[in-house]
Amino acid sequence: MNTVPWWASESLWKKAAIWVTAVMLVVLIFLTFDSVRQITAGNGERVPAYSVINQRIYYRLDRDRGYSVPVIGADAPLFGARLNEDEAMALVRLGKLTVQAKNCMNCHTLLGNGAYFAPDLTKAWLDPAWINETSRERLMVEFLMDPETNARTFGTGRRMPPLGITEPEARGVVAFLKWMSSIDTNGFPAAFPPMSQVGDP
16 A cells, blocks of 8 residues: 655645745735835835935945945025925926936936946936036036037047927926935945035035
8 A cells, every 4th residue: 555645745735835825925915015115205214205305415435334325414405496295296206207208217227227328317416427516406407408518428429319308307307316316225326426515424
């Protein structure tokens, strides 16, 4: 008589498969909700609320973690106008939708996604190419609206094509880039030298 050990029985493994699948499904659902909470603006420690565009954003080396992290500083309203959370969200959302509609990720990288033909935009708000804090907002808007006239290729020869971005859309993109620079990305992109700003820590 051929007896199958208990641990090799077909019914045990069927039940085990059902239980493991059920438990993992519960874990996956929990992790999904936790991840969404962590990456929702204003809910987690790493993704600030949209109204952060009203404040100065710095980067400081965190010696424990081994890379620079964003620091939210004093008031520095975007375009000189302090926005409440709803107004800031609307402006950032306009910028995000513009970035999506113009397919910016075809050339640029945002938060680790996209292409590497053009500069990474994750911390573009703090890029030293904008010269200084005083000129940054104006230069960014002018560049987005007319990249051919206002391009600075720094010897690469790469140029952004005119995308027909309106002034409200350009202001939205600038707001989106400022907000995105406040996100703690675990040091990505690495070795980024931020623009010097008044009052940097």
